[in-house]
Amino acid sequence: MNYPISLTAANDLYGCEFERVFGNVIELCVDAAVQVKKQRPFTSVDEVVDAFAGYLDGLSENEKVVVIQRHPDLAGRLAAEGKLTTESASEQKTAGLDRLTPEQKTLINCNNERYKAKFGFPFIICARENKVASIIEGLQRRYNNTLAQEIQTATGEIKKICKLRILDLVKDD
Template identity: 45%
Template sequence: MRLDDLNQMDRPAFAATLHFAFELSPWVVERAWSARPFDSIEAMHGAMMQVLNAAPLGDKLALIRAHPELAGKAAIARTLTAESAAEQAGAGLDRLTPEEFARFHDLNAEYGKRFGFPFIICVRLNDKTSILRAMQARLSNDREAEIAEAITQIGLISKLRIQDAVTD
């Protein structure tokens, strides 16, 4: 799709077209609509990130919790969104050894217990080894730092998704 076409859309069409950008959370896209017209894809994504950064903590946590665990139950049950499934497969998370799967499972459980939400990382910019390293390292963060890091990672994920789908 073209940026010019997105700039012409009404709010419902805009949100429906870009709903995939923020995992099961079209409210981010919908709230950014009022900042149109966008001069660039970067400006559009920037408006979306402004919405997200200004959102109440409850909205941020809902978005974070909308993300699936990496190599978790949703992946096994094949109930991931198309975007998440492709991203996890691209990082090799659909081809884990039994030992790697057990390590992901254990770290997912420990992380979820500590923070109350799933571990978020832009898997397209990582591989399974770097993801496991980051999961282990980020367990030492406090909750506030980890919420901030999750939002940063969601920004990277959404930016790549939008860049794949929209042309200037």
């Protein structure tokens, strides 16, 4: 299948095909596609984006943490081993995380570990909207947030990632 597909084609996808196409717009969260599929037909791509955002908004705080925990570390072990999802690999490359200096790699890895130790989940930022310097700055600045603030901020970043992934997959007719 060539992407982006039309909104009509997205509305017409068979059940499991919709889940295959949209199952990673929220990282490794096929349940989002299962739930959003029930809201078809959509009349615009914005409605699709809003439906996935609504899915996230409807989760409890604990469920949001589970969704956040599914995301990989930025420039972490999975990236080094080539085990990121196709979408995450592309996003991290766009941000320049595949071309870090040894100093930047050490700084990001140390800050990732410190962040995860405090919050219990990886640092989430929309890599496609950032570059290495802003990612490092965000890691350091957001460490001072409360858990509730970080759940809210990470969920907002996931919505940005989700929207961009949807725009890669579907376009208005």
